[in-house]
Amino acid sequence: MTIPLTSSLVAQTVAIDDPRQLLPFADQTSPLLWVRKGHGLVGLGEALRLEFSGPDRFASAAAAWREVCASADVTDEVRRPGTGLVAFGTFAFDDESSATSVLIVPRTIIGRYADASFITRVRLSGDIDDIEPQSTGYGPEYRIQLVPGEQSRDGYVSAAEQAITRIQAGELSKVVLARDLTGHLPAEADRRRVLHDLALGYPDCWTYAVDGFIGSSPETLVRVDRGAVSARVLAGTISRGLDADADRDQALALATSRKDQDEHRFAVRSVLSALREHSPELRSGEAPFTLKLPNLWHLATDIEGRLSDGSSSLDLMDGLHPTAAVAGTPTRDAVALIRELEPFDRGRYAGPVGWVDASGDGEWAVALRCAQIAPDGDITAYAGCGIVADSDPTSELLETKMKFRPIVEAFA
Template identity: 45%
Template sequence: MSTPSLTALTPAPGQSRGLRSITMARGDMDPRTGLLDYVVRNDAHTWIRRGGGLVAYGETARFTVTGPDRFTRAQEWWRSELAGAEVEDHLGVPGSGLIAFGSFAFSKTSPHESRLIVPRVVIGCSEGRTWLTYITDDAEAELTAESAEAALAAYLAEPAPDRVPDAADRLGPGVLSEDQYKLAVADGVQHVQAGELSKLVLARDVVAHLGGPVATAQVLRELAVRYEDCWTYAVDGLIGSTPEMLIKVENNTARARVLAGTLDRKNAPQGDPDYPNRVLAGSDKQLHEHQIAIDSLTETLQPFTSSMTSHSEPFVLQLPNVWHLASDVTAELVADERGEVPTSLALVQALHPTAAVCGTPTTVAGALIRQLEHLQRGPYAGPVGWIDAGGNGEWGIALRGAVVETPTRVRLYAGCGIVEGSQPEAELAETWSKFRPMIEALGLTGPSGSSGYQ
């Protein structure tokens, strides 16, 4: 596989044909809130975990693409934008300087447009360092600390109002009814039992119909506070808080967090701290599903690395809605025969789709997903995150999320890994546990009655 190099993605010195940027350090943030103080606009792009990350406003450049070569073409566009860029970066840390936020369709056959978006203003915070980046395509614009602060102030001058629950708010079914989803799961199990594949991930959707416009900034703040161990993201109407890191690249070190195996906390017994370990780590079905996901990632990542480490056994990740079996993987990236080190987006191209969101083998699973789900996943379960000019970046899997389709309609997605021992009723219940973060953040009540809808 051909992968662009970090060097190739570095802007050429002395050239200024297009994008221009300046990055400078800023003062300390409030440690109690961090970047959440800047999540005040419904159109902001965000990538936040434990108060740090990136929040961006505006748009200086955009690239959209569909098809199986969407990652390659996006990298080529980013490389071409950087080749003529003028960059003044006083920090030189991952995420500073020129940056693009991205969201990619799950499926290579999807009509949904994958995208890279270069914002106008970025606030970043990492390891105690805070910075401001101002990006423009105006050759005459001033690139100074004063102009950057003025641009930021203009965006912050019009914060979006919060929203209160409305009597007209309701949660309705998506493409498949609950009974139809259970039939799809049963069909999937039969394909696994027939030996066609070892794992299949089947998703479904529900739709939130709101009595008033959604307050995206408020939703993101709720998610970031409640799910601080997840990565809260927003790119062009795709919002959520994912627990799964597809790949993070920082100075030639790659990291990933793999999840597979889920236990709902809603009906867990009280006073039994060993319950999640016993039920998850003691379940052959859950361990089997998790091992498939780990093997899928490490086997694909291995050709790009000189060394790789991961947990010998998965750990239990505790989230407010569920427990997951989780494993962290760290790898040192190695240059190929041309001396090129893969960028974060090149690794995304190699890794997606993983067994955690598609199945194994992926070609068989992908075809069955299209046959059994009857829905367009769009960006759900696709890569979402950012890349900088040095090839560093963070790309999560767009899980525990939703797409804002109109100001009053939000489509939520959730999926489950189907293996030989899967039970349709249990998988349906698991989807409701995964919908819960978005349902609560939208100010809706959870499932009620046998149907699960309001």
């Protein structure tokens, strides 16, 4: 479903002096943010909101966005990905989810990159009002405790045991199972505090906020930049060591783990399969590398290529989502088992989150290390693990605890 335009959009981008920081410009209660290492985009207000649902949500979003951009009047003095007309987006994981998938065009966007800073103002034709951005200090501190939600710890172990039995019986090769934590945010709480802690603690991740959905993801689903396409696949995880020697041992254990290598191989294969029809000559490493984050190690593979068919980043998501890294293998069987074993709707967890511009360029992450904040302040956070034939249910439960750490500590 889309909300129709009654008039076209007018967007103007001009260069500005370096604003130094983006987050202080964000709205306290409804931030729009996409940032890594201090660079990215922050949005204010809503010039346009497009909503989608169901199995056609990606194709519908791509078609609607092309229609919006075709009728827009855009003046862009900076001319780089992320300038001109831009929409922030977040999409539901499951075709059957009750969660709405959205594209939001802000009224004002401030962008900051290593080589350029800019401001984009967007309005409906005939409208003269602008939102002038202001950098403001953060509101009072607060601490929120997150507790088990619909899936208890014991329930998660039981679900993992059932999944392993089904995998060993040959029904599928891998499934990713998640559990949830819940809490409540006071109405006056400045949500930028959580985002600040995530961005500061995990600078190599994409810290994002779209429509109450916030988090910090290390996994790039897809990036399109002037015809170049890239992705970073993460699957396989182990905790960091307590000292330098133990940390090296942990990284080596992950790199030589058959279970984690198998899990990673499924994920890489699914991304290569989805992208190959759009980019016949893809490049990826022969073996995954170990990616170090503040709280854990991941197995990672970077994939790169050039688009041969002019697809936008939104077009590519239709084939990419869900990858084996967040669903399993085969995809259809894994999603069916997720619906059976998880006692909740994932909402936007493990779906795409990011932005797209009028040329189709964009950056989209897999929505991990995340939480949805409802309008009434209710918080639901999610974390999951890949289950394969030789997984240990208790170890998988402990892995979810590691993956919850960024969002739990940001609220605490």
